[in-house]
Amino acid sequence: xxxxxxxxxxxxxxxxxxxxxxxxxxxxxxxxxxxxxxxxxxxxxxxxxxxxxxxxxxxxxxxxxxxxxxxxxxxxxxxxxxxxxxxxxxxxxxxxxxxxxxxxxxxxxxxxxxxxxxxxxxxxxxxxxxxxxxxxxxxxxxxxxxxxxxxxxxxxxxxxxxxxxxxxxxxxxxxxxxxxxxxxxxxxxxxxxxxxxxxxxxxxxxxxxxxxxxxxxxxxxxxxxxxxxxxxxxxxxxxxxxxxxxxxxxxxxxxxxxxxxxxxxxxxxxxxxxxxxxxxxxxxxxxxxxxxxxxxxxxx
Amino acid sequence: xxxxxxxxxxxxxxxxxxxxxxxxxxxxxxxxxxxxxxxxxxxxxxxxxxxxxxxxxxxxxxxxxxxxxxxxxxxxxxxxxxxxxxxxxxxxxxxxxxxxxxxxxxxxxxxxxxxxxxxxxxxxxxxxxxxxxxxxxxxxxxxxxxxxxxxxxxxxxxxxxxxxxxxxxxxxxxxxxxxxxxxxxxxxxxxxxxxxxxxxxxxxxxxxxxxxxxxxxxxxxxxxxxxxxxxxxxxxxxxxxxxxxxxxxxxxxxxxxxxxxxxxxxxxxxxxxxxxxxxxxxxxxxxxxxxxxxxxxxxxxxxxxxxxxxxxxxxxxxxxxxxxxxxxxxxxxx
Numbered sequence: 001x002x003x004x005x006x007x008x009x010x011x012x013x014x015x016x017x018x019x020x021x022x023x024x025x026x027x028x029x030x031x032x033x034x035x036x037x038x039x040x041x042x043x044x045x046x047x048x049x050x051x052x053x054x055x056x057x058x059x060x061x062x063x064x065x066x067x068x069x070x071x072x073x074x075x076x077x078x079x080x081x082x083x084x085x086x087x088x089x090x091x092x093x094x095x096x097x098x099x100x101x102x103x104x105x106x107x108x109x110x111x112x113x114x115x116x117x118x119x120x121x122x123x124x125x126x127x128x129x130x131x132x133x134x135x136x137x138x139x140x141x142x143x144x145x146x147x148x149x150x151x152x153x154x155x156x157x158x159x160x161x162x163x164x165x166x167x168x169x170x171x172x173x174x175x176x177x178x179x180x181x182x183x184x185x186x187x188x189x190x191x192x193x194x195x196x197x198x199x200x201x202x203x204x205x206x207x208x209x210x211x212x213x214x215x216x217x218x219x220x221x222x223x224x225x226x227x228x229x230x231x232x233x234x235x236x237x238x239x240x241x242x243x244x245x246x247x248x249x250x251x252x253x254x255x256x257x258x259x260x261x262x263x264x265x266x267x268x269x270x271x272x273x274x275x276x277x278x279x280x281x282x283x284x285x286x287x288x289x290x291x292x293x294x295x296x297x298x299x300x
Numbered sequence: 301x302x303x304x305x306x307x308x309x310x311x312x313x314x315x316x317x318x319x320x321x322x323x324x325x326x327x328x329x330x331x332x333x334x335x336x337x338x339x340x341x342x343x344x345x346x347x348x349x350x351x352x353x354x355x356x357x358x359x360x361x362x363x364x365x366x367x368x369x370x371x372x373x374x375x376x377x378x379x380x381x382x383x384x385x386x387x388x389x390x391x392x393x394x395x396x397x398x399x400x401x402x403x404x405x406x407x408x409x410x411x412x413x414x415x416x417x418x419x420x421x422x423x424x425x426x427x428x429x430x431x432x433x434x435x436x437x438x439x440x441x442x443x444x445x446x447x448x449x450x451x452x453x454x455x456x457x458x459x460x461x462x463x464x465x466x467x468x469x470x471x472x473x474x475x476x477x478x479x480x481x482x483x484x485x486x487x488x489x490x491x492x493x494x495x496x497x498x499x500x501x502x503x504x505x506x507x508x509x510x511x512x513x514x515x516x517x518x519x520x521x522x523x524x525x526x527x528x529x530x531x532x533x534x535x536x537x538x539x540x541x542x543x544x545x546x547x548x549x550x551x552x553x554x555x556x557x558x559x560x561x562x563x564x565x566x567x568x569x570x571x572x573x574x575x576x577x578x579x580x581x582x583x584x585x586x587x588x589x590x591x592x593x594x595x596x597x598x599x600x601x602x603x604x605x606x607x608x609x610x611x612x613x614x615x616x617x618x619x620x621x622x623x624x625x626x627x628x629x630x631x632x633x634x
Contacts, residue, residue, distance in 0.1 A: 015519040016420020020428065023413035023494065026484025031435055034446035041445060098340065106333060114620045115341045121544045121612045122348075127567060127605050188343055196623065241437075248439040254551075257441045267445045274442040281439065 041271035062272035073256060073273060080251045081280055087187065088243050090180050092236060095191040099198035100228070113199075120192035190246065194239045201232040230297040237292045244285060253277050348613075351606040354599055355379060362595045382604040385577050386566055392611065395547070395563040398475060402482050403542040406493060407535055409485035414497025414534075415523055419509070429498070436491035440551060448555060451477045477556040488549055493538045500534035501527065536622055547612060567608045574600045 006014070042062055044055040066073050102113050160181060164174045180187065205228065213223040248254060257277070261270035307313050349369065358373035382388070417429050454471045471477050481487040485494060504527070512522040528535070550564045558565065566573075578592050578600060 012420055012519075013422035016416050016422050016425070019416030019420065019519075019523075020413045020425075022409050022483065023416075023432075023485040024428070026409075026481065026486035027431060027435070030447070030450075030481055030484060030486045031443065034443040034450060035438070037446035037449075038442050046445075101333060101336060104333060106330065106337075110621070112337045112341065114616075115344055117620065117623050118344055118348075118613075118616065120623070121548075121616050122609060127548075127609065185343055185347075188340065245436065245439070248441070254439070254441045258444065258555075261445050261448075267449075271442075271445055274439070274444070278439055278442050282437075285437070 038271045039275065041268050042275050043272075044268050046267040058268070062268045063276065065269055066273045066276055070269070070273075076252050076256050077277060077280065080247075080253045081284065084244060084247055084251075084281075084284075086176070086179070087183075087190075087247070088240060090183075090187050091191045091194060091243050092239055094187050095194035095239065096198050096232070096236075098191070098195045099202055100224070102195070102199055103202045116195055117192055119189045120196070122189070190243070193242060193246070197235055197239055197242070198232060201235045202228065205231045233296045234298060237289065237296060240288055240292065241285060244281065248281075348606075351602050355603040355606050357599065359593070359596050359599060362593075362599065378599055378603040379607070381578065381581050382574075382600050382607055384581065385573050385600070386570065386604055386607065387561075388607060391561050391563060391566060394561045396611070398478075398562060399543055399546045402478060402487070402546050403539050405479065405482040406485070406487055406490060406542045406546075407539050409483055410490055410493035410538060411497050411528065411531065411535065412523075413485050413494045415501050415527060417494070418498045418501035432491050432494050432498075434491075435486065436489075436495070444555060447477075448472075451556060471556075473557055473559050475557070475560070478552060481552075488545055488552055489541070493542065496538055497531070497534055500531060504530060533625070540619060540622060543615075544612060563608050567605060570604045571597070571601050574604070 040055065043057060043059060045058050045061075046055055098116055102109065102116060106112075161174060161178055164177060169177075209227050209231075210223055213227060218226065253273075254277075257270050257273050260266050260273060353369045353371060355378055356374050356376070357367075357371035357378070358375040359377075360373050361367050361371045364372065413432070417425065417432070451471045454469050454476075471480075478487065482490070508526060508530070509522055512526050517525070548564060550568055553560065553562055553565050554568070574597050578597060582592060
């Protein structure tokens, strides 16, 4: 009865609401509720009771324990955040570079693209785990396995270090470049989707712009910095966010949180750790977002 | 001096010189391009080739230092052992079935939500879309513990305990947790898929729907018979990514289904299993203290990894061109 009296706009709104209803139900029960529960857990001590659990409010104890008492959490958290800050520029640079390469016209471009996107399907946590575990069983120690894993991507970086040193670069820069070169496989493996996004962005740049620039006498170098770079700059922010989120999945912090929850059975501490991690990464994302979005150029 | 001036004023010569310079520059650039592409391709493909070579390598060849990539003694034993330890074919079938079902559920639920956000405005729709973005940004390990406890004693608003008197159903180690999260568009990377669909539907002309409305089709009919068939590129993208990521996912599977018969779970525990079962497979007896050569174990593990990624690589050979095209056409970028 009531339905008939609704205006068209209201009916449309109702229909639209019905489209997102499955998502909304899932969101409320499988995202919002766990999120709030997780926040509650982080302030409580959780005891698994028959058929459920009991919470005991402990205020900031879990956070204090994570930050001051737990022997490794601090170190792992800072290490992985520093690692993230370290690898994001590398991945961005590499993926933009590859996208520009793949956007050129040359014979065998289809094949090259197919190879460059292979890491998208091969980047798997399970395989990485099996690889290191395989090395461990080979050598009998995780320390040796790690070193072996590094040695396997064998590249003699000494000559590179000397070269850069003679060229007068500062030490931190040399460190950065060398770590990038030795970890090139890691960088390539985690930049598949980013290349895809940059490539799509490059192809949406109107070709007329390049033609004009060429007629006015711009060199390819100039037209990259004056046309290509500003046009893809909005996607740099997208890619930064994607890279950071992507690194959550197999970061050591996630592993630590998982172990704390399911091996040590300390659910409260684990929740506190994950909130700390979320907070740190969130702040980082906001800072990066503000810094980058100031410089981004929007075409429309 | 005079000759140089003369040459400069000779237009034909200057033209030829410029042309020669341009072509040589072009050739140099092409050369650099090919070297770079070949180098990066090599880094990407090398591990794959190395596994391929180990898969057919006889254990005799492990300690032969003269062998690079191409083994002297070929064998299929590695593949046979790896297959029997992984229980390969039944598990592959099971995994593919599970991943396909999940992919379809994700595509349907995310398409619905994406369309709802793209075309309808209702009170709070912008806020809700903001919440979709939030689901992309919040790392899943924040939700891990409550989700685990939630599915350990699963209950829909106390209905189950009301009827059966028990404290909900334990859904861990069944496929239900993943199915439920996917069907309600809150599964693995669902937020991203909703975003992709949203962008795509926004980019479609509104006139199509208006025409359908005037011809008497309701909103649901318009969606299923007109919008969905036109959204093939977006569906393709989402399904490709959903398939691949679901196949490779270890986080949700190890959280909800650590004992299940899925590829990612089994590959992660492969090294331990090889260590345990290889001696008896080689006919060395079932003594638990028996250890085989660790390098032989590594050989089998590498073969197992190759077997695990083989279905994806084969699929990729057929669909790789959609990867690039799809992202362009869905307008993730726009």
